[in-house]
Amino acid sequence: MTTATSSNPASFFKKIEEQRFEFVLYINNHIICQRYFNIRDFDENVMKNNMKDLLDRLTGMSNDEIGSLGLIPNRLKEKSIDYLWNNYNPYVIQTQEDIINTAEKNDNFQFEIKVDKVCVGKSEFPGTVFPPKVRYQVDIKELIPSIMSEIRDNFSK
Numbered sequence: 001m002t003t004a005t006s007s008n009p010a011s012f013f014k015k016i017e018e019q020r021f022e023f024v025l026y027i028n029n030h031i032i033c034q035r036y037f038n039i040r041d042f043d044e045n046v047m048k049n050n051m052k053d054l055l056d057r058l059t060g061m062s063n064d065e066i067g068s069l070g071l072i073p074n075r076l077k078e079k080s081i082d083y084l085w086n087n088y089n090p091y092v093i094q095t096q097e098d099i100i101n102t103a104e105k106n107d108n109f110q111f112e113i114k115v116d117k118v119c120v121g122k123s124e125f126p127g128t129v130f131p132p133k134v135r136y137q138v139d140i141k142e143l144i145p146s147i148m149s150e151i152r153d154n155f156s157k
Helices: 009-018 044-059 071-086 096-104 141-155
Strands: 021-027 030-037 108-115 118-126
Touching (some): 030 141, 044 118
Antiparallel strands (some): 021 030
């Protein structure tokens, strides 16, 4: 009795080929997270009309309104607050040199949405506003379903 298992490499790559959509999160053009997925009732016209709003909801860092951070920067902000409170020491004096060294590195996050391996939407936001320990150890596992849901909702009829 033979059953198809996920351990079969050929079936694994076939599943990836069938998945037309993907999103990729980078820092300084180095991949942090990449996911493939499908979208039912895909409508190309809807995708084109809603792309900017979608990217703003996922990666926006607007200062116009309170709480207007996108999904990913908001998660990095939460991680930053946790990190800063856990490592706060009121007896250590931060020097001007420490501040300058932290701000000199120009780190940027990039987020891409691809259809059939072609980039259809790209956004970038600064990473220097987050502590180095947070931006170099990004963990968005909890956000992946929400990101895919946002993309699916915006690309389907």
